[in-house]
Amino acid sequence: MSHEIERIIFTGxxxxxxxxxxxxxxxxxxxxxxxEKLIKxxxxxxxxxxxxxxxxxxxxxxxxxxNKNLNEKILEDSxxxxxxxxxxxxxxxxxxxxxxxxxLDRKDVLDQDIGILFPETLTEKDELLGSFTRPGDHKIxxxxxxxxxxxxxxxxxxxxxxxxxxxxxxxxxxxxxIQHTEK
Numbered sequence: 001m002s003h004e005i006e007r008i009i010f011t012g013x014x015x016x017x018x019x020x021x022x023x024x025x026x027x028x029x030x031x032x033x034x035x036e037k038l039i040k041x042x043x044x045x046x047x048x049x050x051x052x053x054x055x056x057x058x059x060x061x062x063x064x065x066x067n068k069n070l071n072e073k074i075l076e077d078s079x080x081x082x083x084x085x086x087x088x089x090x091x092x093x094x095x096x097x098x099x100x101x102x103x104l105d106r107k108d109v110l111d112q113d114i115g116i117l118f119p120e121t122l123t124e125k126d127e128l129l130g131s132f133t134r135p136g137d138h139k140i141x142x143x144x145x146x147x148x149x150x151x152x153x154x155x156x157x158x159x160x161x162x163x164x165x166x167x168x169x170x171x172x173x174x175x176x177x178i179q180h181t182e183k
Contacts, residue, residue: 081178087171
């Protein structure tokens with residue numbers, strides 16, 4: 001009985017599951033690579049769109065700033081005194097003509113209550129000035145009226161005054177155009 005095969009022993013392992021997992025992993029990796037490429041392409045596209053939007057916004061901001069500066073220069077160089085107040089009755093604009101009319105430096109009046117320009121003796125007699133100096137939104141606008149102001153030195157000056165109202169972001173602002181009638 002020598003050299004005769006009496007038994008064959010077969011040992012093996014079923015790796016079907018592992019091979020299936022390997023194939024699925026390969027497919028998942030390919031899908032992941034495609035998605036990664038799509039994400040990179042989207043990032044580039046969004047980056048370009050963001051740069052374009054920033055550039056457009058910057059150009060719009062420059063245009064708005066240019067218009068704002070132009071309007072401020074026009075108001076600043078107006079021969080009429082122009083005083084603007086915000087919703088809290090504080091002075092936010094005081095042009096050169098206003099400085100000359102009241103003989104006050106704008107630094108001394110900006111952010112101050114409008115009442116510092118008009119003594120109570122004037123606001124009690126003049127309904128338009130009274131409405132301008134009182135808090136709230138009940139101001140007389142759109143009517144030109146003769147009045148007087150008192151400058152820093154106590155000198156009375158006859159003027160024509162007109163109040164206008166502007167509403168921005170649910171807040172009112174008022175602008176007084178004051179023309180000195182005696183030269």
